[in-house]
Amino acid sequence: MNLNLKVWRQKNTATKGGFKLYRVENISSEMSFLEMFDVLNEQLIHEGEDPITFDHDCREGICGACSMYIDGKPHGPWQANTTCQLHMRAFKDGDTIVVEPWRANAFPVIKDLMVDRTAFDRIIQAGGYISVNTGNAVDGNALPIPKDDADASFAAAMCIGCGACVAACKNSSAMLFLSAKVSHLALLPQGNPERKSRVVNMLAQMDKEGFGACTNTGACEATCPKEISLTNIARLNQEYLVASLTDNK
Amino acid sequence: MLDAKIPAGALDDKWTDYKGHCKLVNPANKRKLEVIVIGTGLAGASAAASLGEMGYKVKAFCFQDSPRRAHSIAAQGGINAAKNYQNDGDSVFRLFYDTIKGGDYRSRESNVHRLAEVSANIIDQCVAQGVPFAREYGGLLSNRSFGGTQVQRTFYAAGQTGQQLLIGAYQALERQVALGNVKMYSRHEMLEIVKIDGKAVGIIARDLITGKLERHFGHATLLCSGGYGNVFYLSTNAMGSNVTAAWKAHKKGAAFANPCYTQIHPTCIPVSGDHQSKLTLMSESLRNDGRIWVPKQKGDSRKPNEIPEEERDYYLERRYPAFGNLVPRDVASRAAKERCDEGYGVGSSKQAVYLDFSEAIIRYGKIEAGKEGNDHASQEDLIKLGKDVVKEKYGNLFDMYAKITGEDPYEVPMRIYPAVHYTMGGLWVDYELQTNVPGLYALGEANFSDHGANRLGASALMQGLADGYFVLPYTVGNYLADEIYNKAVATSHAAFEEAEKEVSDRINRLMNIKGKQTVESFHKRLGKIMWNKCGMARNAQGLQEAITEIQALKKEFWSDVKIPGSIDEMNPELDKANRVADFIELGELMCKDALNRNESCGGHFREEYQTPDGEALRDDANYMYVAAWEYAGESNWNLIKEPLVYDVIKPTQRNYK
Amino acid sequence: MTWKQVFTSSIGKKLVMAITGISLILFLVVHVGLNACIWANDGGEMFNRAANFMGSNVVPRILEVGLFGGIFLHIIQGYMLTVQNRSKRSIGYAVDYGNRGSKWYSRSMAILGTLLLLFFIMHWKQFWIPSRFTGVDEVQLSNGKSVHNLYALMRDTFQNLWVVILYVIGCISLGYHLAHGFQSAFRTIGVHNNRYNKMISAVGYGFAVIVPLAFAMMPVSFYLGWVN
Missing domain, CATH: 1.10.1060.10 (Alpha-helical ferredoxin)
Known part of the structure; x- marks a missing residue:
């Protein structure tokens, strides 16, 4: 499937951030949401753009590192789920997905989608x-x-x-x-x-x-x-x- | 020559004698001694907390945003302890024996016996910290069985034992942080060991947020940085798990032991495509109730539920009637690979076998119906009752499987395949967990010491916590007692200066390559080489090829890698490049070690060395040693052999039939 | 820990909301019970008698002071909490979180509360201020005692359709405010037993429907001439 992504980009805590639009193509429904981001990041590196920074580690839903606010929901549309365990089955071709960092003054943004917890x-x-x-x-x-x-x-x-x-x-x-x-x-x-x-x-x-x-x-x-x-x-x-x-x- | 410093005396008395005679540091002096701890998993967090409690000045480092996220958290099944609460004949000796045998007689008797001795204390300590272990209705602790043993000695907290144990250790650590005994440095990565006169005196670390290099002094440095399974790219390790800390120590003189011993875990969710970034483990505890099978007919493309009972091959039960589905991990993994290689694999990739719960569901259903006095329950009722029991036992694992694969494991058997999970090899340490660099220690998965050539299930958590809570706090004192005469070295010392320069030169070099290929693509290629040629089955020719390929890959990496961004900012690509560069070098050493070891043992299976029925064939006469490799310049290592002496156990061919 | 620390902590502030909220709920019970006397259809005799008792007896007068204290504390603390809570997220989300797990009215307590406050101001002006200060026509009870004819005041006030509509809107706001407030108050004072929580939430929803409905029926009854 092909998707449009609207992702929050912010260089560091001190600077102001904003949304940027990206497009990813040929995404398999078996991918996890973060694997889709891996694809996007590889693409960005090749295009000479700074890849998107986000927290992630175990990718099996237990370490608690991943943190993305996806289409208005922390960890995305599935319930009882973490971002890393969200799979692309949850979306359909042509969707535009808005991805924001956790928003709270107690969680300042470090870079892009990564916050300080x-x-x-x-x-x-x-x-x-x-x-x-x-x-x-x-x-x-x-x-x-x-x-x-x-x-x-x-x-x-x-x-x-x-x-x-x-x-x-x-x-x-x-x-x-x-x-x-x-x-x-x-x-x-x-x-x-x-x-x-x-x-x-x-x-x-x-x-x-x-x-x-x-x-x-x-x-x-x-x-x-x-x-x-x-x-x-x-x-x-x-x-x-x-x-x-x-x-x- | 490496001296393992194993205390003299009877095996049972060694640890007691050691504790009775090792040097102590008085409380006033402890306050003056600084200890650096790298990594905050079970080993690191427990060591940092314990040393803080004792009064040492501790600095703890982790690359994650919080110490609670270290990958110990992902351990599912449980933790072993020789408590014999089940009255089924367990004892310290049996745990010791099972571990040595499970490790295919390639571990040190003294270390393993000590591990078994302190195992019971770990459970007590964790309970006291508030770890909510599973309990029986009477309020006492519950146990389950695990692979490679015939007793029930595994303590657990549903499928999240690692998480609960780590949170216990993390809480203890945070308490010491609050008390000011431990200073925590999260989002920091250790990039170099600093040595003066042959002794480790500190580290160079990089603040991953600002990119700044920092110098930290420590009278002793503990590496608790975990294993190196990510050398295979795809593994059950966390994305950030890396060998860098251990590798830097290795390049600064610490010997690396048995690097080729990798554990391939039999029950993981199979690879679904090229995009895959990591593999997910399904706890070994599932083998308590799940039955593993493949169709008897090659290339059978029927759905699993359409294959009748008599056309299923429960190959583990067939080959190993005594242990059945609960054979050790290496045996189960190889058996799965053997079936798939022969063309009996299932699923779209044909690289998977079934793990089936339908029989367990009916069995539990009957028990539940029996409790209600219902002897004539219908099949549907039995299934319903049985599902509830299975859900209670493994619900979270089943949910995880469903999320990842989109299939319902209550209805359709799980598809599983082996995946890299744990590395038994690691930095060489002596009985005191000290590497051959004085002042430098390695704990937990980062060292090589306790699991030989294969680790039994639920023993990693045990070892991590044993090292951190009950072993190192004694042994490090034996070293630090002599350090009280040495003042802290100022970090302006030339040795720190030089080490920092080395690190910054390397980072600059990486950033200035400005090539075309991404770090990820190199890592993937390395992983493919390793998996194909140094994976579940190895042979001399493949290993030689792998060494050549890795050397070529290394050259290519250092001339064509592309790292975006800059040094003085949060730059995960740069962090990854630093790690992958080390993985490439490690990969070469692993192949070299595997090539050197002309035998099959545990997780190391050389195709040339097997019994007629396909079991691992050890060569005790020639390879009953720890292969410790000393770094001697690029692509060059010296092999030092530490002979393994078995005083108590008589090595035999492992038999799980 | 000083009392100040207790009541300025985030749980302490909620406690103030919960305790004042529960006392206001209790007041509503009295208020709705007393006003229900209009349906006795005795020309207001029973209602006026009850109202007179509340207005002239010293105990309700003391409680009234407490009631006003409670109301103002509830209002001020409520607004302060809302402002403070909002200030904890300086940059908002581009996509709203929506309704998952929470009801719109549970997230709109400040707005509902504001509607209620506006309603109360009107309500006080129409009934409470005349009866306390500016005076209400007297009427003779059957026992010969002369009392404020609040019944007549109600009857006259509720001849205006707009007033009736505003009262109904006020009662709807009250209903939603209670639908969340009732059970939230009990959670805040720490009721966490699942059994009681279930009971409280059932009673809470019942209360949030019945009491405001009863109140709303009063102006409607007068307007439609169901009582006279």
Whole structure:
């Protein structure tokens, strides 16, 4: 199939960007979306133009590096999917596809479609862990964990940190990301000792990074490649409420 | 001569004795010692976090935008540990034995035994970090079985075990970053090792966003940069996975061991066309329930569901009745290749075999119906109930398969074919994981140490975390204890100056070639040579041809590669060119190593050396050694042999029948 | 953590919205119940009596102060949140995200809220200000007590078709505002149990339809002469 692409080009964070039109031909429906971009980039290099920069790594939907806002949807039209796993079957001959970077002030554009998501790392640094030094652990079976809790925790821990939730949210809120991490650890007994400080500090960091507040619209849940549930946000709210009401200082 | 520094004494006591006698660094001194960690996968993140916890000053580097994206994240199936929670006869010795045997008797007993010893601690540590492993209804940890073993010792988190373990290590790492013990450098690539008086004292790294070169001092440098499977262009590795860090170390004197040992994973989604940029793995755990078959009739073009049971050849079950579909990876891969080469392959390319779940679906359906006391369930009901069970176990893998191929694996058998997955070879390290360059260590897939000629499933995660959490934190102290007398070297030192100049000269040279062919096209060509002549089956003639072809490709690369953009900006093409240049050199060494090893073992299969029924034929008399190659100038290497001594295990022909 | 930190955090701000929102929902219950007295068809006797009770008793008067506090807090915080949230994305998308996973009204709470505010201003001017300050004609109840004849005020006000239409539009805005606001408020205060969430969302949608419908029927009833 032949396609028209309208792609955001931006030299670096400091300069202003804009859309450019490209055309790719003889694209197979078996290609992934990024492989289609590989074809375009090879074409651009041959034409002496700068190829399009975009984040990608594992290309199997788990590392969370890829991040393109395709025709109005983070990771494109398929649900529960990442850009790298989007295949060209999703499009038809003659389509014009608009590709933009994640848009949020907390995710500044580095170049073209590549954005800086280190804010997520800093949110984790604020408390997204269990403080256990290597060698401190007791036997893995010493602490039985109800299967339902372990499963719910796992469902939250599936978050790949791609930032699609932020990109989809009209408020650029990172609440789904934050709630996934808080839920992952709050649902496990190991997470209990730091439960309160964790949610308070991580939220403070999220606010500091310049993400918006959640208004429960649900766009994030529908966009999340790992289908992280909105329920986690409600759980986060409760964790926060309990932490702030029972604070003793 | 390379000294593996294996402690004396009985195998069971070596590690305990070592820990009891190695030198220690006191806490006040740890604060003065700087350690550089390259790569933040399981090995790198766990090492950086552990060293940070101990009080060392750590600098961690990764080329990705976040340490959480390292390719360990893509490991699916699980992690082995000798816990014997299933009461099925597992023990440290059995894990040790299975690993040595799985590696086709080409690994060091001492290292592998240590790996088996610390395996149980890894699970405990990960559980404590909040890794949500699969559990039984009683709340205790669940296990499953994996290829090459007869016990259930694999811990898992659905099909995303690597992700969960990496996130555990990443969280520990970020905690140390927050505490100020680790400084994180993401989107940085290590491009050179700096040496003074033969010792590694730091690195030159490139900030991939600005293109600036940076100098970093470290009393010790740990390479945790993963494997080099991308030398084949198409592999299950991430697009960015590369050999550059290890290769720079190699060119600065670190020996590269067993480069020809590559693991071809039997269950990957087949190549669909020329555009393909990477291959996707379907976890080995699928072989627990899926049955592998091809039609009995050559070139059978019927749809799989139209081929009756008696016309299907379940060739693994036929050839290996004891292990059946759960034979080790190298055996399963070769068997698939053999069937396809003989003309029994399926799918449009005929380079695929079926992995069929229909029997498992019915089997599970019957169990579920039985639970409900329904002994007369219809076939449809059984299928429905069975599908739910299969979905629960492998849902995410089935979804992934459907997305990539557009086929529904619940209805039609999956098509699979072997693909490059893991590299057992890597930098030569001694018992302490130190390369032959003092102060330079290699951990995880980047080293060669534990898997011999073939790695068993669910052992890579185990090794990465064992090295990072439980081995290196002891062994590096043994070296650093003597380094407390040495002050940090200023990065204005001539050695740093010189190393930086080397790097910038090379980058300038690459940028100034201004040829016609893209980096990608060179990489693809290299991959084709490697896959065809140094892939699943090799022979002397092919390897010799490959060496000539690679040398020619190298010349062409350095005279005709085209890299757009400039040096002082984000330039992924330049990054890739740097990596491909190293892959080309590595490819040559791999072929050289494969040519040298006149035997078949594990992932290295030389067509000239096989038993009458097509199994790998080892030559223990002549090749029971680690082939460590020392760089001696362009296209020139010296072979150093480290003999493998088996005190406890008696090597035999691997038998999975 | 100080209270200030709690209520200026992004979750704290939402909490303010949720708590004030829930109190306004409670007020709506009282308001709709009281106004439903018009359908007693007793010439406004019952309605006027109830209205008089609310207007003269000290407890509702105190609550009224709280109510106004709540309304203004809800409005101000709502606008501030909207402005702050918008400012987090300086460069917008060329292609709009659309409706996947979210309803248009959940993304339009500020607009719906603004419509409601305009409606309230009209509503206060027509009813609340006269009854509190500028005065309303008196009427004698059957027990001989003389009270404001708010019933007559309603009857007269709702003879104008435009007023009726504006009231119906106001009630529709209220319905959509509640359709999202009701369940969102409960999520914000942390209800994450799936069972209760299902109940809350069912009750929420029911509430968002029934209450605004009841309100809308009042001007319609007067205009069409269903009550007299």
